[in-house]
Amino acid sequence: MTVQRSFRLLLVVLVTALVSPACYTLIKHPKVIEEGYQQEVRDRQCTNCHYEDEIWSFHHPPNHGSYPGVQYYDWGYYYQVPWWYESYWYYTPSSSETVPLPGRTYRPADDKSQVGPSGRTLGHPPDSKSYGSSVRTKTSDKEKKGDTKNEKSKKRTVRPRGKKEKEDG
Amino acid sequence: MRKARNAPSDLGGKKKKRMADSPVPVSRTTTRPRFGTFVFAALALTILAVPVSRAQEINEAVTIEDLGFTGRFTVGARPSALAGAYTAAGEDIYSLVYNPAGLARIRRIETSLGFQHKKNNLTNVFYGNDNEVDLSSTRLDAFAAAYPVPTYRGSLVFAGGVYRVMSSDFQILNRGFNTVSETFDDYLLQQTGSIYSYNVGFGVDLSPAISAGASGFMMDGTIKALTQFSYAYPPPFVPGEQESEFLLDDARVDLDGYGATIGIQYHPLSLVRFGLSVTTPIKINLSGDAIEETARYFFNAPGEFTSQRFAIDTDYKIPFRINVGFALSTPNVLFAADVGYTDWAQAEINSRQLKDEDLRPIFNQVIDIRAGAELVLPFMPVRVRAGYAYLPYGLEYLQADRIAGNALTKAEVQTQRQIYAAGCGFLLGRVLIIDAAYEYSLGKRSIGTLVDDRTSHRLILTGSYRF
Numbered sequence: 232m233t234v235q236r237s238f239r240l241l242l243v244v245l246v247t248a249l250v251s252p253a254c255y256t257l258i259k260h261p262k263v264i265e266e267g268y269q270q271e272v273r274d275r276q277c278t279n280c281h282y283e284d285e286i287w288s289f290h291h292p293p294n295h296g297s298y299p300g301v302q303y304y305d306w307g308y309y310y311q312v313p314w315w316y317e318s319y320w321y322y323t324p325s326s327s328e329t330v331p332l333p334g335r336t337y338r339p340a341d342d343k344s345q346v347g348p349s350g351r352t353l354g355h356p357p358d359s360k361s362y363g364s365s366v367r368t369k370t371s372d373k374e375k376k377g378d379t380k381n382e383k384s385k386k387r388t389v390r391p392r393g394k395k396e397k398e399d400g
Numbered sequence: 401m402r403k404a405r406n407a408p409s410d411l412g413g414k415k416k417k418r419m420a421d422s423p424v425p426v427s428r429t430t431t432r433p434r435f436g437t438f439v440f441a442a443l444a445l446t447i448l449a450v451p452v453s454r455a456q457e458i459n460e461a462v463t464i465e466d467l468g469f470t471g472r473f474t475v476g477a478r479p480s481a482l483a484g485a486y487t488a489a490g491e492d493i494y495s496l497v498y499n500p501a502g503l504a505r506i507r508r509i510e511t512s513l514g515f516q517h518k519k520n521n522l523t524n525v526f527y528g529n530d531n532e533v534d535l536s537s538t539r540l541d542a543f544a545a546a547y548p549v550p551t552y553r554g555s556l557v558f559a560g561g562v563y564r565v566m567s568s569d570f571q572i573l574n575r576g577f578n579t580v581s582e583t584f585d586d587y588l589l590q591q592t593g594s595i596y597s598y599n600v601g602f603g604v605d606l607s608p609a610i611s612a613g614a615s616g617f618m619m620d621g622t623i624k625a626l627t628q629f630s631y632a633y634p635p636p637f638v639p640g641e642q643e644s645e646f647l648l649d650d651a652r653v654d655l656d657g658y659g660a661t662i663g664i665q666y667h668p669l670s671l672v673r674f675g676l677s678v679t680t681p682i683k684i685n686l687s688g689d690a691i692e693e694t695a696r697y698f699f700n701a702p703g704e705f706t707s708q709r710f711a712i713d714t715d716y717k718i719p720f721r722i723n724v725g726f727a728l729s730t731p732n733v734l735f736a737a738d739v740g741y742t743d744w745a746q747a748e749i750n751s752r753q754l755k756d757e758d759l760r761p762i763f764n765q766v767i768d769i770r771a772g773a774e775l776v777l778p779f780m781p782v783r784v785r786a787g788y789a790y791l792p793y794g795l796e797y798l799q800a801d802r803i804a805g806n807a808l809t810k811a812e813v814q815t816q817r818q819i820y821a822a823g824c825g826f827l828l829g830r831v832l833i834i835d836a837a838y839e840y841s842l843g844k845r846s847i848g849t850l851v852d853d854r855t856s857h858r859l860i861l862t863g864s865y866r867f
Contacts, residue, residue, distance in 0.1 A: 256554030292608030305830035315550035
């Protein structure tokens with residue numbers, strides 16, 4: 232009976248954690264409020280405002296633990312790359328090259344303006360954490376003045392080491 | 401002491417005794433008696449009925465074991481090769497069975513299909529006479545799919561699948577001269593059946609270091625059990641005295657059951673994982689019928705043949721189970737260990753626990769240990785693994801004479817149940833993993849007149865594709 236009670240309690244905690252807005256896992260992007268402007272993010276344009284290694288860390292926190300063999304062959308692709316991941320390339324440590332994902336067009340690492348096969352435009356990120364096409368239009372003037380974050384983004388990639396090696400080469 | 405040489409008029413009592421000896425328990429009535437009737441009967445028969453009742457209940461413990469309820473399988477080739485140490489190490493679709501929290505580590509849509517081939521060997525030394533039975537079967541091991549929901553952060557994965565978690569494939573042969581009853585005994589049980597578990601569940605990241613999950617499952621299966629036995633008295637006979645009796649019992653039952661599993665995985669460090677999973681008590685119902693035919697022969701007198709149909713409707717409760725796991729996952733080596741606890745004393749048949757005349761439980765509390773290691777070969781897309789499991793018997797009793805329906809006798813365990821496992825996995829084309837595992841299990845118990853020596857070989861082959 233005690234075990235059943237404990238089980239029910241654990242189940243309640245689990246369900247509560249799931250439905251709680253404080254849950255770590257985010258299915259829906261939180262609203263972005265910047266300088267009195269409120270925009271709901273409806274599309275996956277993560278790289279507009281987040282660096283790719285930052286996005287990567289959302290799915291693979293540092294202490295999340297490794298998968299056996301991810302640095303060899305394609306174990307890393309099998310285990311680690313989310314199927315929805317919005318990167319048009321991934322890094323294979325064995326070859327030190329970027330390789331296009333199946334069915335996707337290769338995009339050079341230093342070009343962030345190509346249109347992906349899904350039709351989404353991946354423009355330069357604004358200097359603020361605002362999202363959406365209307366926000367991009369709004370911040371286009373700022374981009375002309377220079378975007379320090381964009382400069383940083385050229386040094387970042389999903390797999391920092393691979394990206395860096397490519398750029399060094 | 402000889403078996404009672406029953407006169408034909410005593411057949412009813414004999415039959416009732418035989419019902420308790422059926423491979424699948426036969427309900428006494430199809431409808432439950434009214435409570436008042438039950439109380440009156442209980443008061444009237446307390447002194448005489450309790451010892452008989454206890455003996456019959458104790459016998460049902462053997463039934464639970466024969467049906468495979470105490471021998472839960474490891475499913476999936478990779479978990480099997482790690483001897484089932486998957487509570488913390490699980491990170492694929494098979495986590496749905498071991499610890500649903502491991503589902504949260506899946507990043508791609510996954511489907512998996514597996515088959516298993518098993519060969520059992522049971523050697524019974526019945527009153528000094530060796531009886532060896534081999535039984536092989538090839539069946540579906542698992543078919544499952546997992547869908548990771550696109551997330552902005554963390555992980556949420558839903559999964560469903562069907563897994564072969566238990567097997568009721570079982571054969572036993574007790575043949576020899578029974579020196580206690582002074583009869584030539586020939587007992588044969590042929591039982592087939594798989595118990596599949598239909599699971600649905602999810603895993604979710606609750607924090608960067610904690611994943612949790614839950615799954616519910618329904619169990620389904622069909623079990624066929626054919627029991628044939630005969631016993632014959634040695635001559636000389638006097639006219640009218642029973643010479644022998646033959647019985648054929650053909651039972652077919654549908655199995656339905658349900659339960660749930662919840663669990664968490666905790667990653668305090670990048671290389672270290674802990675896991676905890678709890679499986680609720682599993683409620684199982686067997687319903688069906690059995691046809692029993694009996695022939696009795698008498699010396700210089702007409703024989704007797706009877707045929708009866710019995711309804712079967714029995715409820716079982718398999719106790720809760722707790723697993724605690726640890727995994728060390730380095731880039732090249734994975735080490736995993738699990739400790740499981742099941743209080744089999746809480747097993748029930750028709751809402752009653754199985755206890756002897758002193759109200760001591762027939763089943764034991766069991767702590768089992770599983771450990772495995774996996775090595776990644778850096779020069780080719782292959783991983784090799786091996787595991788070992790120590791699984792003490794939940795039932796340390798044997799039934800010396802299944803024909804007579806003797807109460808169980810406390811057995812001496814020569815070799816506790818153990819599993820040695822090994823396997824490998826190949827990654828093909830970035831998206832397909834072919835895993836294979838071989839499992840060898842053994843265990844040996846004995847009482848003065850019976851030795852129960854069981855070994856099995858199991859081969860599991862699975863393919864997992866990630867989109």
